[in-house]
Amino acid sequence: MMFFLEVTISGLMAGVMYSLVALGFVLIFKASGVFNFAQGVMALFAGLTLVGLMEKFGLPPWAGIMATIAVMILLAWLIEFLILRRLVNQEHIILFMATIGLAYVLEGLGDVMWGSDVKLLDIGLPQGAVDWLLDDYNLYVEKLEVAAAVTAVIMVIVLAIFFQKTRIGRALRAVADDHQAALSVGISLRTIWVIVWSVSGIVALVAGIMWGSKSGVQFSLSLIALKALPVLMLGGFTSIPGAIIGGLIIGMGEKWAEIYMGPIIGGAIENWFAYMLALVFLLFRPQGLFGEKIIERI
Template sequence: MSFFFEVLIGGLLSGIMYALVAIGFVLIYKASGVFNFAQGAMVFFAALTCVGMVDKFGVPMWLAILLTMVVMVVLGLAIEKVVLRPLVNQPEITLFMATIGLAFFIEGLAQLIWGSQVHKLTLPIEDVPIPWLLDSYNIMVSKFDVTAAAICALMVTGLALLFSKTKIGRALRAVADDHQAAQAVGIPLQQIWGVVWAVAGLVALVAGLLWGARNGVQFALTFIALKALPVLILGGFTSVPGAIVGGLIIGASEKLAEVYIGPMVGGGIEGWFPYVLALLFLLVRPEGLFGEKIIRRI
């Protein structure tokens, strides 16, 4: 039973980190109706920029993180101004294709500046088992995983409060409901979109640092964002609480499937099981657990 709880806790901790990546998608989709395919590239760009400053110029890690925050805010604002703003009122497929092109551009730019080799990212967080859990319950849970999950949880909670309790949050909800009506009552769309893209850049930085410290800073970080897709399908594309719940479900089910079903079907189940789960969920509730049900009159 202790092994089961060890696997379950590890999955839930990973799920919180998946939820943070998913929230980057949710924020932009709520504000502009754009599915930002470039979110994974932003995660990669943030992590590579931070570790590149440390390795190439000898910048202290704390200063590199602060400088990368500024870079990601500027990047988010630039994306909104250069890519999103000129395409306002264009079909959704046009905006989606624009973010695909943006993803390849950001990936290439990051490697052009900092190189394509794998970088080691070291954060001041020990990757060792928590002693009291190991001694008392024989459950091995890493301090790094718990700390990373706590950081993600704090950021997710802060974002949820920001967009539910503040003036910016109310404006965001108004923009999400109806762009034209929000603009008619004096809500500045471009400012709201700029704030959302800047916040998405900061979310990408935190996700990039945590996943980069776990797996190394490499091109594969871009695929971390793909794990957010099942999370979004389960939770709903417009719901921050849905992203949290969806992340926990995907993280836990992925780890449990890897341990208990993987030996029966062969290796690699953790790579495709979340997508199968999301596909089955689509058949039952396409809008997600917390998504708004869309009713169209014909």
């Protein structure tokens, strides 16, 4: 029983990590209908920049984070100015292709600026196991993962309030809902895009910090983006809570499958299980758990 609990908890914690990446996708998809292939690389880029700034200039963690946020905002502005603005009114697939290009540019840029070796990221997040759980219940839970979970919860609450209660949140929802109508009430698409990309850049930074603290800032980080795909299929591309719940289900399902089915069919389940789950899900609920149902009149 204790073992089952431990597997479940470690699955949920891994899921939180996926959710952090998936959140960034949802933000951009909601506001522009574009699947941002570069989201994973943005997390990597943010992580690299943070480590680089802290090492090069000996900044304390908080200053490094502030500086990185500034860099991410600048990046968002550049992306709008150099890419999005030129592709207004193009098909979504073209914008999607542009984000693939962006992914490679960012990866190269990070490499050129900060080098390609694995870097340790230590901003003073707690490490090791949560003692009392280990002592009293013999449960191994990493402090870092608890911190990630708490951060994710805070981020979702802040984003939810932001979207529901503030005028920029309202503008974001308006743009997501109907471009033309949004334009007619005077919302500037350019401003909205910069804001959305900035916010998702900051979300990417949080994801980069968590993954980086866990396993070092390295280029495989950008591959985590791919794991966010099944998370989004499950949760729905437009739902913030969906990204979280989807992440938890995928993380938990993966761990269960690995532990309980792994020995039967011979391991390595973690690599494909998430995609399998998402595929089955697509058959029954194509809009995802929390996605908006698409009803088209013919």
